[in-house]
Amino acid sequence: MSAEIICVGTELLLGDILNTNAQFLAQQLASLGIPHYYQSTVGDNLERLQQVIEIASKRASILIFTGGLGPTPDDLTTEAIANFFNTPLVERPEIIADIAQKFASIGRKMTPNNRKQALLPEGAEVLPNPSGTAPGMIWQPRPGLTILTFPGVPSELKRMWQETAVPFLKSQGWGKEIIYSRMMRFRGIGESALAEKVAPLLDLTNPTVAPYASLGEVRLRVSTKASSQADAIASIEPVAQQIRDIAGLDYYGSDDDTLASVVGRLLREVGETVSVAESCTGGGLGAMLTTVAGSSDYFVGGVIAYDNRVKISLLGVNREDLEQFGAVSHPVAKQMAAGVQKQLGTNWGLSITGIAGPGGGTQTKPVGLVYIGIAAPDGTAQSVEYRLGAMRDRESVRSIAAANALDLLRRRLLTRKNKKL
């Protein structure tokens, strides 16, 4: 009993898009404890699709397809599956009605080619797509073989997976022995440094601890197999506690926590507000803070001071300091933070000024040089210098800068909260 992932789309074979669906589904199968030994990718071609189905249906008992469900003639997944199992396609009126209603809700009219998405093999169940027009299906074409299809659009697939496929698979008895993981997140420490600090834990066999690194962030995945979530947590928690003790303030959260959600929680706890003043990030820090629903409770707003005139007019940055020290400097970062704090009447002011590149760097102020200013409720302002490295691209520098600003605020809020308690 195992599952196999089949990704359909010529765009994958041409390298036009990155196959993030395969990773998502692989993680999901692992968390449900469903064995998974093969993944295949094939283009929008009926014959080759059927060949892949033939091979996979011999190896696995659950086939999971992504892609090729859309309204255009090159979307062939459903047709290939139905053909392979010699089953006619039947138009489902409930799908037509759903698609028509979705088009109406955005003020558009359903075009005739959308009818194609309403065709499913006889006997297949609709796997509803709440965020798009192409539904998937759940179908048992023969005993011992289950087929699930999903569109290729990652956000649609994820929602369909979580809302319908997971309950279905659990109803089939999967997910009893679960692989349970906690992803612990760290900021302000490198992968090898963290790995060295927690070295003895990396040799554990149950739970296991594995390090991962991504843009400016390190993670430790603590995993165990267990028959219930409670058992899993009981196995994981002592190790997680050891890791938290070792990492101290560099640990910021787990699983779905983000720097923005953690900072938001802390601001709520201390009952304080924040505003932002951004130069090189152009709004990215505000955008990051407001990824959290309900962030209006503590995020008031900000000033995007891309041009120096805005730094002067809206943030009250001193013109002479701008000329003497340059826009990318400690004094300007501090004044930006204090300026937005005052202008918007918030407890905290957070600012970013830096050289995102690729141009604009000099010997003394290279690409990747970023100053983050923080104005505190006690009326003081400080600035921290970061050298994010000339090897990083513009978007990496900008996104690490915004995250570092949040991390700076997080550390200050933690200290403040502990003082208040």
Add this chain to the structure above:
Amino acid sequence: MSAEIICVGTELLLGDILNTNAQFLAQQLASLGIPHYYQSTVGDNLERLQQVIEIASKRASILIFTGGLGPTPDDLTTEAIANFFNTPLVERPEIIADIAQKFASIGRKMTPNNRKQALLPEGAEVLPNPSGTAPGMIWQPRPGLTILTFPGVPSELKRMWQETAVPFLKSQGWGKEIIYSRMMRFRGIGESALAEKVAPLLDLTNPTVAPYASLGEVRLRVSTKASSQADAIASIEPVAQQIRDIAGLDYYGSDDDTLASVVGRLLREVGETVSVAESCTGGGLGAMLTTVAGSSDYFVGGVIAYDNRVKISLLGVNREDLEQFGAVSHPVAKQMAAGVQKQLGTNWGLSITGIAGPGGGTQTKPVGLVYIGIAAPDGTAQSVEYRLGAMRDRESVRSIAAANALDLLRRRLLTRKNKKL
């Protein structure tokens, strides 16, 4: 004659890492004009690896492996290949010497498990790895079948591909005929509507035209096989021109063009500047505009007016209008745009106010309702209502809203440019 990509690694099946190697290799094969119909992913398991080799060696004439070349016992790719073709593994002294020298250069001693990486099937050529210890191989186990192996580390694979595999494949006669594509980008039209408008072109065989959809954007990929880039462009351009004529203003750019880069180009052409006033996007519009290096030439800055007090204090939005019509309304969007235009002294002002969700929606103002305001150089301000649909998640609503704002400005700038000419 076709190639097949086989990615080896249990970490791929667990979803621990994203398979960027498959995309890189797919792009490379396309640019060399090497047909490529299947990709497989399999874990570090000798038997299953051999099964995949059996299937792939029947379908393709070039097998490209990534992963499973390292020094640890779970690295089995080379062994599986040699076993499948009944060929003994032979230790290569030149590889041992190379690995020992690499360890010496960083002041370390080669550990015994590294010897494993020096084993290659009899008759195989070494595919050198200048940036790591695990070399690959180029091997013809039987006439008409070529095997290339690469480590899974993306940077090592890329360098080995470019320095050795590409010259080898070209020496075999590949790369004479290239596949050349143009990705044409559209905004403000759905996939099915565009597909219907260009329906006859979707049946072309050379060049081919294929539609793709992603978040709020539709693309058409126009592809051709040709012996030179000039020939390819000559074949593609007439079709691209037809598409541009059909799509009109809904076509915004091709290939690496983004809405932000296109808007930036237009602002430069007309010599005008823009500022932004953002509510629900929280800075995302400014962040999008400033993804473009050099955007400081036309982007001055903005105000993140998340809280209504900021809309009043910094943007001069009328308090009574806020109370009467609500923050998400035509009058407020217009006043935000006009307010930031005036406050920052720019030619254009662009504003966004909306309900990003998941909470905050009402019967009359549902999640996904967004007003985009635009204040023009002639002193007028207008606002456009978008219903992005309650089925979309918070981040989708925010990112589509920001992109729609750029698209609105793009259309106005195009009209303005044509008037000026």
